[in-house]
Amino acid sequence: RTMTSFTSRISPNERTSLINNAFEAKRGSYSPYSKFPVGAALLTADGTIIKGANIENASYGGTICAERTAIVKAVSEGNRSFVGLAVVTDVASAISPCGMCRQVIREFCALDMPVLLIPGDYPKQPDGEWDSKPGMTEGGVRETTLGDLLPDSFGPEHLDLPRK
Amino acid sequence: RTMTSFTSRISPNERTSLINNAFEAKRGSYSPYSKFPVGAALLTADGTIIKGANIENASYGGTICAERTAIVKAVSEGNRSFVGLAVVTDVASAISPCGMCRQVIREFCALDMPVLLIPGDYPKQPDGEWDSKPGMTEGGVRETTLGDLLPDSFGPEHLDLPRK
Amino acid sequence: RTMTSFTSRISPNERTSLINNAFEAKRGSYSPYSKFPVGAALLTADGTIIKGANIENASYGGTICAERTAIVKAVSEGNRSFVGLAVVTDVASAISPCGMCRQVIREFCALDMPVLLIPGDYPKQPDGEWDSKPGMTEGGVRETTLGDLLPDSFGPEHLDLPRK
Amino acid sequence: RTMTSFTSRISPNERTSLINNAFEAKRGSYSPYSKFPVGAALLTADGTIIKGANIENASYGGTICAERTAIVKAVSEGNRSFVGLAVVTDVASAISPCGMCRQVIREFCALDMPVLLIPGDYPKQPDGEWDSKPGMTEGGVRETTLGDLLPDSFGPEHLDLPRK
Numbered sequence: 001r002t003m004t005s006f007t008s009r010i011s012p013n014e015r016t017s018l019i020n021n022a023f024e025a026k027r028g029s030y031s032p033y034s035k036f037p038v039g040a041a042l043l044t045a046d047g048t049i050i051k052g053a054n055i056e057n058a059s060y061g062g063t064i065c066a067e068r069t070a071i072v073k074a075v076s077e078g079n080r081s082f083v084g085l086a087v088v089t090d091v092a093s094a095i096s097p098c099g100m101c102r103q104v105i106r107e108f109c110a111l112d113m114p115v116l117l118i119p120g121d122y123p124k125q126p127d128g129e130w131d132s133k134p135g136m137t138e139g140g141v142r143e144t145t146l147g148d149l150l151p152d153s154f155g156p157e158h159l160d161l162p163r164k
Numbered sequence: 165r166t167m168t169s170f171t172s173r174i175s176p177n178e179r180t181s182l183i184n185n186a187f188e189a190k191r192g193s194y195s196p197y198s199k200f201p202v203g204a205a206l207l208t209a210d211g212t213i214i215k216g217a218n219i220e221n222a223s224y225g226g227t228i229c230a231e232r233t234a235i236v237k238a239v240s241e242g243n244r245s246f247v248g249l250a251v252v253t254d255v256a257s258a259i260s261p262c263g264m265c266r267q268v269i270r271e272f273c274a275l276d277m278p279v280l281l282i283p284g285d286y287p288k289q290p291d292g293e294w295d296s297k298p299g300m301t302e303g304g305v306r307e308t309t310l311g312d313l314l315p316d317s318f319g320p321e322h323l324d325l326p327r328k
Numbered sequence: 329r330t331m332t333s334f335t336s337r338i339s340p341n342e343r344t345s346l347i348n349n350a351f352e353a354k355r356g357s358y359s360p361y362s363k364f365p366v367g368a369a370l371l372t373a374d375g376t377i378i379k380g381a382n383i384e385n386a387s388y389g390g391t392i393c394a395e396r397t398a399i400v401k402a403v404s405e406g407n408r409s410f411v412g413l414a415v416v417t418d419v420a421s422a423i424s425p426c427g428m429c430r431q432v433i434r435e436f437c438a439l440d441m442p443v444l445l446i447p448g449d450y451p452k453q454p455d456g457e458w459d460s461k462p463g464m465t466e467g468g469v470r471e472t473t474l475g476d477l478l479p480d481s482f483g484p485e486h487l488d489l490p491r492k
Numbered sequence: 493r494t495m496t497s498f499t500s501r502i503s504p505n506e507r508t509s510l511i512n513n514a515f516e517a518k519r520g521s522y523s524p525y526s527k528f529p530v531g532a533a534l535l536t537a538d539g540t541i542i543k544g545a546n547i548e549n550a551s552y553g554g555t556i557c558a559e560r561t562a563i564v565k566a567v568s569e570g571n572r573s574f575v576g577l578a579v580v581t582d583v584a585s586a587i588s589p590c591g592m593c594r595q596v597i598r599e600f601c602a603l604d605m606p607v608l609l610i611p612g613d614y615p616k617q618p619d620g621e622w623d624s625k626p627g628m629t630e631g632g633v634r635e636t637t638l639g640d641l642l643p644d645s646f647g648p649e650h651l652d653l654p655r656k
């Protein structure tokens with residue numbers, strides 16, 4: 001059986017590095033309320049990897065997810081160009097970013113930017129089940145893109161449209 | 165030329181009512197910062213329509229969009245079952261909800277719930293351009309669904325998954 | 329022993345109504361994650377009371393508190409002038425709004441607007457303990473103001489200040 | 493005339509470093525919507541300074557302030573103990589954090605943690621006006637604390653209180 005092929009702009013080395021960094025990032029999670037630690041790793045155009053973890057808040061609404069932590073950290077340090085994102089949780093399947101994170105990522109990333117959703121028990125062995133699903137790649141990593149996660153997105157250009 | 169057909173669970177009357185209420189809702193917008201008023205109308209399973217508008221905040225981050233205003237208003241009043249959503253802005257094209265709103269809607273609505281994106285200059289006359297695009301319906305309203313706007317969504321069921 | 333006196337612009341009837349409505353509002357709470365239901369009631373300048381409850385979200389960050397639900401509901405319905413707010417939880421003491429809510433309230437309310445923090449077991453009987461604390465009023469309700477809760481606040485006027 | 497004295501746990505060197513880092517941090521701001529760049533610098537218990545800037549979003553609600561950027565960056569990198577915060581904008585006066593930031597800071601910092609609000613034209617020369625105000629210190633820096641900015645705060649301990 002052949003693994004789903006996926007044309008990606010990230011190299012195998014970068015993929016490995018993103019996955020490792022996402023796991024490392026997860027150790028920085030502060031998630032006493034959800035008990036759902038998440039780690040994210042963001043690859044910049046110049047090859048730097050920036051990590052983020054979810055930081056929860058007693059108000060719940062003040063919670064900032066791993067993906068957004070990585071983005072605001074990266075952008076505030078001067079990075080504006082990103083080529084890949086990886087996300088991992090403690091759950092044994094690929095978990096998708098929430099809509100808030102998709103929107104914040106959207107501000108800075110191309111719609112075809114690869115997003116790797118890593119199962120918490122990576123690397124999974126092929127079992128004929130997960131690995132036959134579309135988008136599934138080595139080790140049980142689901143590979144998607146920002147555009148696939150946030151179709152018909154709202155973005156900066158819409159604020160510039162003329163009002164009636 | 166034939167309009168895109170779209171199987172929807174909302175009736176023509178409900179559609180008209182959603183559109184009218186979204187326009188009315190927009191009048192309640194408080195958007196001094198973006199100058200981008202948005203109105204939303206939410207149809208409950210029992211036929212009630214609940215309106216919302218975007219309420220901005222000097223902190224920017226404290227801003228709550230029209231769709232979320234409608235949802236929290238509806239839910240806090242005891243509605244938990246929704247069958248349609250319409251959104252309108254002052255822009256002469258169909259504008260999509262932001263990712264935060266898609267996520268908040270996701271908590272309460274089925275993935276196949278119709279979402280009507282109404283152009284601010286509704287009803288548009290067919291011009292062979294917009295009306296040949298997929299999802300376009302009468303008057304230039306783009307009809308989509310929550311699931312199309314937030315594929316592979318994160319939701320309540322994921323928080324219940326066993327952790328490694 | 330004398331109860332703390334507090335000069336308030338809300339009448340005894342309005343106070344009672346705010347308290348009752350806050351309890352009723354709490355029944356609309358959707359709080360499966362925190363299991364911390366909150367109800368809020370907002371009194372407009374023309375005597376209307378608008379209710380809100382906390383509406384949580386699986387993303388945690390998408391959660392909107394009771395106070396903000398009440399404010400966005402009220403403002404989107406055309407109310408811009410408020411004279412009192414009451415908040416109640418299931419906890420047997422007066423619980424304060426989170427900082428996000430204080431900020432959102434700040435956009436629309438005067439700093440001297442009374443805020444009533446109602447214990448979940450209202451009315452408490454005087455016991456010489458709670459009722460000797462500053463700000464405590466009949467039934468164990470702590471009466472404070474927006475300005476006391478958010479001193480030196482950031483607001484719309486700061487965005488208008490000239491930049492260097 | 494004597495400057496307001498203020499007992500602080502940060503040394504003059506740390507103060508200078510916080511101020512310099514807040515200005516540097518501001519250069520990382522992404523604020524195309526508000527045109528209100530903000531920089532923040534957070535001092536950890538072990539003497540490290542972590543910078544943050546405001547990162548805005550077309551959705552407005554997705555905006556994350558400088559103070560929260562600094563906090564989530566610091567916490568996700570393993571810092572949980574903070575002893576000082578400095579904030580600066582482009583405005584020629586001391587500008588306070590928004591309520592959302594106060595709440596997020598509250599999760600991790602002691603109420604007596606010093607917060608330095610730096611005017612954008614720091615150092616100001618004494619002019620008998622700003623420097624006679626309470627809390628004003630060298631160069632026009634207003635020195636306050638988290639507890640002064642968020643009195644009667646809501647925090648993690650409240651979520652643990654027994655429900656009725």
Ligand SMILES: [Zn+2]
Binds near residue numbers: 066100387
């Ligand atoms: Zn998220």
Ligand SMILES: [Zn+2]
Binds near residue numbers: 229232261263264266
């Ligand atoms: Zn939105």
Ligand SMILES: [Zn+2]
Binds near residue numbers: 427430
């Ligand atoms: Zn709140």
Ligand SMILES: [Zn+2]
Binds near residue numbers: 557558
């Ligand atoms: Zn802030």
